[in-house]
Amino acid sequence: MTSIPMLDLRREYEYMKSDIDAAIQKCLGHQKWILGPEVKELEQTVAGYLNAKFCVGASSGTEALVLGLRALAIQRKGQEYFDKTDKIITTPFTFTATGDAILRSGATPVFVDIEPGTYNLDVNKVEECIKQVKGVVGIIPVHLYGQVCDMGKILELAQRHHLFVVEDVAQAFGATWQGKKAGSIGDIGAFSFFPSKNLGGFGDGGMVSTNDPALADLVTMLLKHGGKDKYNVDHIGYNARLDTLQAAVLLAKMKFIDEFNRNRQKLAGEYGRRLGDLKTIVLPKNITASFQGEHVYHQFTVRVLNGRRDELQRYLKENGVDTMVYYPVLLNRMKVFQGRSEVLQNVTEAEKAVNEVLSLPVEPLFSGGPEIPQICDLITSWSKKS
Ligand SMILES: *Cc1c(COP(=O)(O)O)cnc(C)c1O
Secondary structure (H helix, E strand, C coil): CCCECCCCHHHHHHHHHHHHHHHHHHHHHHCCCECCHHHHHHHHHHHHHHCCCEEEEECCHHHHHHHHHHHHHHHHHCCCCCCCCCEEEECCCCCHHHHHHHHHCCCEEEECCECCCCCCECHHHHHHHHHHCCCEEEEECECHHHCCCCHHHHHHHHHHHCCEEEEECCCCCCCEECCEECCCCCCEEEEECCCCCCCCCCCCCEEEEECCHHHHHHHHHHCECCCCECCECCCCCCECCCEHHHHHHHHHHHCCHHHHHHHHHHHHHHHHHHHCCCCCEECCCCCHHHHCCECCCCCEEEEECCCCHHHHHHHHHHCCECCECCCCCCHHHCHHHCCCCEECCCCHHHHHHHHHEEEECCCHHHCCCCHHHHHHHHHHHHHHCC
């Protein structure tokens, strides 16, 4: 029995070995470990790819979110941090860091329910939230699992109420909306290059994208201790630079990103064809055709009905298939957000999702291989027993 992992990073490395080894070798030659030439080159390459005016490397996706929010506080309020009375709308069904970054920027997160088909923010509830909650200053849509949120409505609301939009693009490198790349749509995009993301480095890394030169300048200062000159700074800063070595690896991997995203889409299509008739699970809803976009399937996440999610996960594990639950706990349920956040009404759909979602392997190099058919056969036979 061969085992099937969620991702096979070793295999991906073997696939790109000559490019990555050469990139690392080049760094060993120049020894410019802090903000070396690869950082600038990656920033320019990603900016070109996104068609965004500016990209700034950061030490992680989490720091990219914090840097973006801090820059917005400085730009919009003329102060280092937001106030607690400043509210930022986001989803409770995301990685901890989305909400944590809001707290670290001084603002208060307001959690709004998701739309059950895509698991992304329910934009009608976002609209309700803006009407009901005083002090909303911005929205952080999270493009969950690689699918861009319904940005038309979000941008319209933002414009009407003078709110900023920070896209959490940690799971959606290369995804599009109306032909625009995620991260180039709002005021700021925050990317993660955590190794398991669809563009992942060999350690932590992240990036901030923006079309606003003033925001790009502020982010650049904040991540280098808060000033243009680190020996004489203007703002409360961080040491949150992207490593040269990570930038070198990411530049090498950038060459494969479109191919890998296409492979992910093929795997999703194959899952869809093989699992579409089962009554026990619900396939992920791809609404990108409605906004001329592309889903990059950072995750392929099914909903398992009748309270049987954990049972299916156990069954697959016993048969050598790894799966993951993204996410098992809503942000509004975590201790860190108690007394520090608000929830719009009840987040019923998010509460349901937590108990039903299961992410299946989508290793791009499984394309054309036996893995997806094997997983689907297991799910089909599990579905028929009982
Ligand atoms: C991974 C992730 C982050 C944080 O990125 P790190 O690089 O791990 O700090 C933020 N938001 C979402 C939705 C993520 O998936």
